[in-house]
Amino acid sequence: MKKLKIFIRNHWLAITVILVTVILIILAIIGLSSLESFYRNLTLSTIPIQLLLTGLNAFIFVYFYMTIFRGGLASMKKSRIMPEEINVKFKDVIGLEQAKKEAMEVVQLLKDRTRVKKIGGKIIKGILLIGPPGCGKTLIAKAIATEAGVPFLHIAGSEFVEIFVGVGASRVRKLFKKAREYAYAHGACIVFIDEIDVIGRGRTFSFMGAGEETNSTQNQLLVEMDGLESSQVNVVVIGATNSPIEVLDKALLRPGRFDRKIYIGRPNLKEREEIFKYYLKKIKYDPQIDVSLLAKKTVYKSPADIENIIKESALIAARERKEFITMKDISEAMDRIELGLRHDLNLSYEEKQKVAYHEAGHTVVLYYLHPTDDVFKASIISRGGALGVVHHHPREEYYTASKEKFLADIKTFIAGYVSEKKKFATTSSGVENDLQNATKIAHMMVWQLSMSIDNSEIIGNFTAVPEEELSESLKEKLNNETIKILKHCTEKVDEFLSSNWDIVEIFAEKLLEKEELDFDEIDQIFRSFGRSREKDQQMLMQNLN
Amino acid sequence: MKFFNSSLLIIIIIFFELFFFSCKKPSYPKDQLEQSAKKILKKERNLDCNLKLIAETIYLEIEIPKEELISEEKTYLTKAIKKIESASLTVVRLSLSTDAKIDFIVSIAKVKDFDFCVRIIQRLQDIKDYLYLKISRGNYEKRVILEMLPYSKLEYKNISFEEFLCRLLVSRYNMMIRINPFLSNMLNNITLEFNQLLEKEIVLKSNHYKLSFTESVKQTIKQILIESYIDIFKKYKYFLPTKIKIYDINDYEILSLSVF
Numbered sequence: 001m002k003k004l005k006i007f008i009r010n011h012w013l014a015i016t017v018i019l020v021t022v023i024l025i026i027l028a029i030i031g032l033s034s035l036e037s038f039y040r041n042l043t044l045s046t047i048p049i050q051l052l053l054t055g056l057n058a059f060i061f062v063y064f065y066m067t068i069f070r071g072g073l074a075s076m077k078k079s080r081i082m083p084e085e086i087n088v089k090f091k092d093v094i095g096l097e098q099a100k101k102e103a104m105e106v107v108q109l110l111k112d113r114t115r116v117k118k119i120g121g122k123i124i125k126g127i128l129l130i131g132p133p134g135c136g137k138t139l140i141a142k143a144i145a146t147e148a149g150v151p152f153l154h155i156a157g158s159e160f161v162e163i164f165v166g167v168g169a170s171r172v173r174k175l176f177k178k179a180r181e182y183a184y185a186h187g188a189c190i191v192f193i194d195e196i197d198v199i200g201r202g203r204t205f206s207f208m209g210a211g212e213e214t215n216s217t218q219n220q221l222l223v224e225m226d227g228l229e230s231s232q233v234n235v236v237v238i239g240a241t242n243s244p245i246e247v248l249d250k251a252l253l254r255p256g257r258f259d260r261k262i263y264i265g266r267p268n269l270k271e272r273e274e275i276f277k278y279y280l281k282k283i284k285y286d287p288q289i290d291v292s293l294l295a296k297k298t299v300y301k302s303p304a305d306i307e308n309i310i311k312e313s314a315l316i317a318a319r320e321r322k323e324f325i326t327m328k329d330i331s332e333a334m335d336r337i338e339l340g341l342r343h344d345l346n347l348s349y350e351e352k353q354k355v356a357y358h359e360a361g362h363t364v365v366l367y368y369l370h371p372t373d374d375v376f377k378a379s380i381i382s383r384g385g386a387l388g389v390v391h392h393h394p395r396e397e398y399y400t401a402s403k404e405k406f407l408a409d410i411k412t413f414i415a416g417y418v419s420e421k422k423k424f425a426t427t428s429s430g431v432e433n434d435l436q437n438a439t440k441i442a443h444m445m446v447w448q449l450s451m452s453i454d455n456s457e458i459i460g461n462f463t464a465v466p467e468e469e470l471s472e473s474l475k476e477k478l479n480n481e482t483i484k485i486l487k488h489c490t491e492k493v494d495e496f497l498s499s500n501w502d503i504v505e506i507f508a509e510k511l512l513e514k515e516e517l518d519f520d521e522i523d524q525i526f527r528s529f530g531r532s533r534e535k536d537q538q539m540l541m542q543n544l545n
Numbered sequence: 546m547k548f549f550n551s552s553l554l555i556i557i558i559i560f561f562e563l564f565f566f567s568c569k570k571p572s573y574p575k576d577q578l579e580q581s582a583k584k585i586l587k588k589e590r591n592l593d594c595n596l597k598l599i600a601e602t603i604y605l606e607i608e609i610p611k612e613e614l615i616s617e618e619k620t621y622l623t624k625a626i627k628k629i630e631s632a633s634l635t636v637v638r639l640s641l642s643t644d645a646k647i648d649f650i651v652s653i654a655k656v657k658d659f660d661f662c663v664r665i666i667q668r669l670q671d672i673k674d675y676l677y678l679k680i681s682r683g684n685y686e687k688r689v690i691l692e693m694l695p696y697s698k699l700e701y702k703n704i705s706f707e708e709f710l711c712r713l714l715v716s717r718y719n720m721m722i723r724i725n726p727f728l729s730n731m732l733n734n735i736t737l738e739f740n741q742l743l744e745k746e747i748v749l750k751s752n753h754y755k756l757s758f759t760e761s762v763k764q765t766i767k768q769i770l771i772e773s774y775i776d777i778f779k780k781y782k783y784f785l786p787t788k789i790k791i792y793d794i795n796d797y798e799i800l801s802l803s804v805f
Contacts, residue, residue, distance in 0.1 A: 018553050025560045036572040038641035042676070 006185040088142040094278050094303070095271030096136055099129075102262045103144050106236070110148040110188050113234055123188070124259045125225055126237040128196075130245055131264035134304025137240040140264060141192045144238065151182040153191045157198030160217050168199065168217030176224040179235045188234035196239035200248045218249060225257045266302050268397055269295050275303050279310040284324035294330060297376065299394045309333050331518070335377070338391065340384025347387070352512060354420060354428055355380045355388040360507040361419025362390040362412055362434075363522065364500060365493060370408045372398055378507075379516040387430060403451045406441050410489045411496075413438035418493045419504060442485040452481040453488045503529065575645035578603075582639055590631045596639075600703035601648040605636040608655050629654045633665055640669050649704045660697050666690040668709060688780065690716040694738075708739070710777055710785055711747050715739045717773045718766070732765060733757045737791065746788040755793045758800065766791070767802045774804045 008015065032040050090100055109116060109123045116123055127144075129137040145152035155175060160168040175191065183189040193199075199217045225237055239258060241248070252258055267275060272295040280289070298306060310325075312333035317325040347355070363378045370392070377391040392412075398405075413434040420427045445451035450459045458477060462470060497504060503526070510517060510525055517525070573581045579596040582605060586592040597604040613625035633652040640647045647669050655662040667689050675685040690712050704712075715737050722729045722736060735757060740748040751758075758766075770789060778785070791800040 018556075021553065022556055022560075025557065029560060036638060036642040037570070038572075038638075 003185045006181055010181070088139060088146050090143050090147060093136060093139050093143050094274045095267045096140065096264060099136075099140055099262050099264050100143075102260060103127075103140055104147075106260065107144055107147045110144075110150060110234070110236065113188060123234055124236060125256060126239065126258035126260070128245075128248075128253070128258040128261045129238065129240045129264055130261060131242070132266060132302060133242050134302035135264045135266055136303055137264050138192070138194060140262070141190070141238045141240065145190045145192070148188065148190065150186055150188040150190055153179055153182070153189065155191070155193055157193055157195040157200070160199050166216060169220035172217060172220040172224060176235065180233045183233035183235050188236065190236050190238060192238045192240070194240050195242075197241040197243040197247055200239065200241070200252050201243075218252070222251055222257065225252075266300055266397075269299075272298055272301065272306065275306050276310075279307050283310065283314050286324055286326045289325075289327050289330065296395070297334065297393060299397055305337075308337060312337060335383075335391075339379075339386075339389055343382055345382045345387070347382075351387075352380060353508070354424060355430065356508040356511040357419050357423045357504070358416040358428075358430055359388040359390050360504045360511060361415040361417075361493075361497060363507060364504050365415035365496065366390060366392055366412045367522065367526065368500075369411055369496070370405075371402075372405050372408075374519065375522060376519050377516065378511060378522060380511050381515050386433075403445070403449075406445050406449075406451065407485075407489060410438045410441050410485065411493050413441075414486070414490050415493050415497065418490060418497055422494070422497060422501070423508075438486060438489070439482070442482045442489075445485060446478050446481040453485045571644040572642040573639050575643060578639055578643060578645065582635060585635050585638070586631065589635075590628060592628060592631065594632065594635075596636075597701055598645060598647075599701055601646055602651060602702070602704045603636060603640055603645075603647050603649070604651045604653060604701055605632055605639075606653040606655060607632045608657050610657050611659060614656060625654075629663060629665070633667075637667070637672055641672070648706070649709060651704070653699065655696050660695045662694065662696040662699060664690075664692040664694060664699070666692070666704065666709065666712060684780070687717070687776075688713065691720060692716060706783070707742055707785060710781060710783060711742050712739050713777060714747070714770065714773050714785075715749060717777075718769055721769060728765075732762050735762065735766070737766075740792070743786070745786050746790050747786055749789065749791045750796075751791055751793050751799065753794060755795070755797050755799055758793070763800050766800065770802065771804055 032043060035043065090104065093100060106124055106127055113123050129140060131137055142152070153175065160171050179189045179191050199221060201218075237258070245253065245261065253261070273291050276291045276294050276298075280291070298309070301309075309330060310333075313325045313329040316329045316332050316336075320329075322329070359378050359380055363375055366373065366375045372394050373392040374395055375390055375392045377389070379391070380388040383389065390412075416434050417427055417431040420431065446458070447462045449461075452458060458474075458481065462474075462478060467475070506529060507522075507525065510521075514521075575598075578598060582594055582596040586594050586607070592607055595604075595606045597606075607628060609625050609628055613622065613628075629652065632654060633650075636650050636652055640650050650667045650669060650672075652665040652667075653662050671680070671685060671688045674680045675682065680688075690709070692712070719736050722732060722734070733753060735751055735753050737749045737751055740750045742748070774785070774789075787804040789800075789802050789804065790798060793799050
């Protein structure tokens with residue numbers, strides 16, 4: 001009965017139109033049947049042209065109406081989706097076991113809402129999904145809606161933002177009014193706000209009036225989620241954001257609004273394997289593709305990145321007119337996505353040589369000295385604005401970074417500069433990026449992580465306070481420590497490269513010859529000269545540290 | 546909304562199916578033509594009539610009292626004309642909405658106590674062309690045959706297309722004479738009548754003696770007939786015999802002309 005009432009209330013216009021149409025059709029039939037057959041046939045024969053002209057008139061009217069009027073400033077596009085239309089179950093969400101577990105609890109509460117209400121409990125008001133982009137936040141929200149079997153309203157945070165103050169708040173009101181109607185008819189309703197940080201950021205209070213629009217929108221959202229009317233119907237708000245939780249307003253995060261915060265992180269090794277298997281099943285692929293190797297190569301990649309890799313490899317295979325994708329296509333796809341498209345620059349031999357020695361320096365230091373990363377590719381082919389690149393990945397997921405790892409990073413970055421200097425007694429502008437990165441890491445080590453090279457007494461995170469509150473002497477000390485780290489790393493790299501210059505030369509020659517080398521080839525080259533990573537690394541680590 | 550759209554579509558389709566299914570039958574079936582004509586004229590004009598269907602020609606006959614034609618009062622004449630028009634319209638309506646195959650419509654208005662009738666012959670296809678706006682009103686009016694003849698000479702027979710064209714030719718000449726008093730006097734009030742259609746010539750008969758046909762009269766009649774013949778040919782694109790022979794009241798050949 002309730003459903004019928006809401007249905008009639010929401011569709012009264014359509015019902016009226018249908019009834020009027022039916023009556024008009026009946027009258028038309030009665031009128032036409034009273035005509036003599038000749039005149040009746042004459043009238044009927046004009047129906048097609050009349051329909052055409054009516055349709056044309058209607059089209060012109062609708063076109064002008066939509067383009068000129070568009071139904072007013074505060075109109076929103078239709079955003080209600082029924083659960084059967086989404087059809088994403090929890091089993092379709094790969095990985096994210098912890099997130100799924102929490103989501104299932106929410107679904108169970110929604111399903112048992114009557115029992116919960118009897119006891120006197122309240123179902124959750126809001127769930128915040130936080131995580132990097134492309135990790136499955138929207139997918140989890142869809143799965144919650146499908147499993148709970150309630151209507152799902154989907155809107156992006158940016159849709160609330162308008163130039164005129166008050167329009168955003170009006171849209172929030174309309175959205176929640178619709179949600180309450182659906183909740184009344186169906187028992188509950190889910191409102192999914194994607195990119196909620198657009199309207200959920202900390203409210204700003206400026207005497208100039210800046211941020212008024214966002215403030216008013218957010219205030220409306222706060223009231224709708226936990227205002228006077230909100231407790232009578234079950235409207236669950238799911239928000240998704242890539243920003244850190246500290247960015248959002250505290251009023252939004254308090255219990256009673258976003259009660260649950262679910263972190264949706266990047267997949268681990270096992271989950272990446274499953275994701276690769278899932279996406280590979282959708283296309284034709286070579287059964288010899290090693291999914292575990294692919295999973296190892298894609299550390300820190302999100303499910304969206306993995307999907308993109310598979311899509312790109314399918315395109316590459318199609319371009320080469322292959323029947324299925326191979327490991328080579330996937331590697332090429334990864335290169336294309338990570339490094340960009342290759343573009344052939346006409347470099348002179350001297351420039352090529354410089355690039356080769358530069359990249360050789362990076363490769364050798366990375367190969368021997370880095371504790372966590374492996375070099376996957378070394379290339380002197382220009383891609384994405386860079387003349388050459390050494391592509392490396394961590395061997396597995398690490399959730400913290402040690403001082404040794406940072407120092408190794410700095411050494412890797414500086415190696416190119418040192419290598420160029422050693423060979424040509426000068427350097428080029430190609431070292432700019434490397435030095436920038438090295439300086440940033442050194443700066444972070446000293447200013448934020450108290451990782452000075454000689455374990456000095458300066459302890460603290462000095463970026464937490466405004467720089468003007470630090471004394472000049474302290475700043476000088478910190479900067480000196482930063483420079484010390486850079487100097488130390490430069491010396492060590494210089495020492496290392498000097499004692500392994502023959503390897504650098506060989507490597508540079510191979511690069512000039514082949515232009516691009518992947519891990520197996522690199523490893524093979526080193527082994528063919530009687531060196532292996534494991535044996536040398538232990539020895540060198542002892543000498544250098 | 547999807548439900549509404551589909552249910553509305555289904556309702557419309559059902560209605561249209563019912564409608565088209567029930568609209569196939571003609572309003573005036575062939576076996577009920579006479580009853581329908583009597584019913585319509587009685588209801589609309591309080592007139593009695595007789596209807597005959599001879600092959601593909603339909604005849605509708607009404608009677609007009611002589612008072613309506615001889616009175617000086619304009620209203621009486623108007624009444625008579627309206628009765629003739631009603632009869633003509635009724636028979637046209639019947640012919641358009643029946644399943645009988647009809648090519649020619651003949652409306653006859655007989656004057657009571659006189660051996661005189663007005664006969665209007667129309668071709669059904671010309672009427673349809675006019676209703677479909679393929680021809681103009683003026684063009685259509687030029688395709689209607691108006692004849693005044695003794696009632697005793699009336700024959701109920703099937704009219705062929707060739708006969709219709711020949712009668713049309715004669716009717717146009719006669720109409721010209723009747724409308725234009727100057728021409729009428731110039732031509733000594735000579736009217737023509739369609740006699741028969743032979744394989745290579747059209748035979749017409751005049752109501753005058755040979756003496757009335759002076760050379761200038763002959764030339765004028767010839768000119769009028771040739772112009773009418775060419776006009777009819779352009780309209781219908783049909784080849785009638787190009788030779789026309791006119792005989793006088795005593796069956797003497799007065800004029801023989803060749804159109805081309």
